[in-house]
Amino acid sequence: MNYRLLYFASLADRAGCAAESVESQATDPATLYAEIAPRHGFTFAPTRLRVAVGGRIVDWTHTLNDGDEIVFLPPVSGG
Amino acid sequence: MNRFRLSAGAIDGLAEKARLDDAGAGACVVFEGWVRNHNEGRAVHRLDYQAFAALALSEGECILDEAIGRFELRAATAVHRTGSLAIGDMAVWVGVSAGHRGAAFDACRWIIDEIKRRVPIWKNEHYADGESGWLHPDNSPLDCVR
Numbered sequence: 226m227n228y229r230l231l232y233f234a235s236l237a238d239r240a241g242c243a244a245e246s247v248e249s250q251a252t253d254p255a256t257l258y259a260e261i262a263p264r265h266g267f268t269f270a271p272t273r274l275r276v277a278v279g280g281r282i283v284d285w286t287h288t289l290n291d292g293d294e295i296v297f298l299p300p301v302s303g304g
Numbered sequence: 305m306n307r308f309r310l311s312a313g314a315i316d317g318l319a320e321k322a323r324l325d326d327a328g329a330g331a332c333v334v335f336e337g338w339v340r341n342h343n344e345g346r347a348v349h350r351l352d353y354q355a356f357a358a359l360a361l362s363e364g365e366c367i368l369d370e371a372i373g374r375f376e377l378r379a380a381t382a383v384h385r386t387g388s389l390a391i392g393d394m395a396v397w398v399g400v401s402a403g404h405r406g407a408a409f410d411a412c413r414w415i416i417d418e419i420k421r422r423v424p425i426w427k428n429e430h431y432a433d434g435e436s437g438w439l440h441p442d443n444s445p446l447d448c449v450r
Contacts, residue, residue, distance in 0.1 A: 298356065
């Protein structure tokens, strides 16, 4: 399946881009993160991230669909 | 009009406050978050805020809706900056109006705490020594780049 990934803050710095398309057999965010984290050198454990699909927070076992926009959210620091 | 907004330009506190007008309000409490020149012992030169806008707007709206119900507010609004900010700039503005001061103080504090905890906005501090780093609280080390 093809997914659109958006990256923010230190994850964007590590990935070297703000967005990319990824071809993957993963069907949930946990599996997808395990695939891409080593490739980009992401050091966050999933327990320290939240994940959003289509602009909504979902859990790590959420079933992904072809074309989904997925964001792994590092701990926030607004305010 | 949306209660929670992101702004790429300077926040006008007076204009924001006018949105809280309500004849039934006996109290108004406003919080302004400013960019300070130091953090964790390091001199800060300037900073950047980056937002995941779609989710930040919906999450911010949820927080304000929840606050209005929880604290019986007459009105609540908030604005958060994005982009590059200098020392002394207003980074975030939160305002509430309520029948009485107790609810107004409590709600304003609760809203800024929830924004800091939940809304997908990230701060990149640029230090006087030339380093910069995204802040990812809960004791993670800074991911610094020079």
